[in-house]
């Protein structure tokens with residue numbers, strides 16, 4: 001069989017990883033500050049990067065917590081804010097690892113349906129009105145993982161108003177927002193709702209390199225301090241060399257060019273995957289994403305992406321079963337990451353996948 005093509009991993013393709021640039025930034029960082037970088041630091045993260053991120057978000061540095069990847073910050077935040085049995089609202093579908101962590105923390109999960117223009121704010125409002133007010137809502141506003149969608153401006157405003165009305169916190173997770181192919185960027189929930197109502201988190205995993213493991217959170221000062229305490233107890237201080245390299249990249253003005261480079265690569269891949277939709281059986285639903293890494297498919301009535309995954313693998317294509325991103329259901333859905341493979345592989349992978357699904361659809365008819 002031909003080589004397997006993986007649409008399963010939400011990682012940047014090799015061409016997006018700028019080895020020379022990171023080598024340069026790392027060398028500059030060491031030349032400038034090697035004693036601090038090569039020593040233990042504080043749990044908060046590399047101070048010069050904290051300062052830069054704080055300025056970027058218009059907050060004092062004591063609100064910024066930098067961790068070894070943003071998922072680590074998410075886990076520390078659940079530990080800090082929520083107790084077993086507390087209600088957390090999650091989009092349905094949501095990022096599978098966030099869902100897994102919510103389950104591991106023993107939280108009561110309120111799934112909020114997703115629409116083409118982001119989470120269904122009316123459904124969340126109805127749940128709140130019925131007494132199901134979450135302590136925290138976790139949302140991915142831009143180029144959603146896995147749904148590919150972006151929440152509209154109208155819904156952003158309605159969501160922060162709802163959070164204010166019912167007194168719940170929003171965790172806005174935005175690792176993909178700067179990888180936009182078309183259209184204008186929308187204001188963040190953080191900017192609309194303010195830094196007491198909305199905690200913002202992002203990562204350099206998608207815009208620079210996941211292997212550096214640099215993610216961060218902008219939170220109320222007390223929460224940021226609690227997270228730093230958890231980091232101190234868990235890993236003493238984060239990987240300062242990575243953070244210092246990112247600091248050099250941002251301070252030296254090189255980040256926008258890197259983001260433009262990654263965005264161009266991703267757009268080419270998105271286009272190839274959209275073109276490949278022609279192989280899918282009639283009735284397949286997809287809203288092509290305007291940025292980010294992922295495309296989300298809903299298969300026609302009667303087809304199960306769970307049941308067909310082994311056949312797809314047999315045909316040489318891997319995908320994420322959408323059901324892993326829901327508390328329950330979603331068996332007819334799948335996530336395709338175009339981020340990690342080349343346009344020609346995408347074309348071939350979509351042809352193979354379309355063959356599997358179309359044969360199944362013909363059998364089901």
Ligand SMILES: Cc1ncc(COP(=O)(O)O)c(C=O)c1O
Pocket residue numbers: 010068069070071072095140145173175202203204205210213214215
């Ligand atoms: C929505 C979302 N949040 C967080 C993460 C984790 O990122 P990091 O590599 O910074 O831990 C990912 C990675 O796939 C993601 O898609």
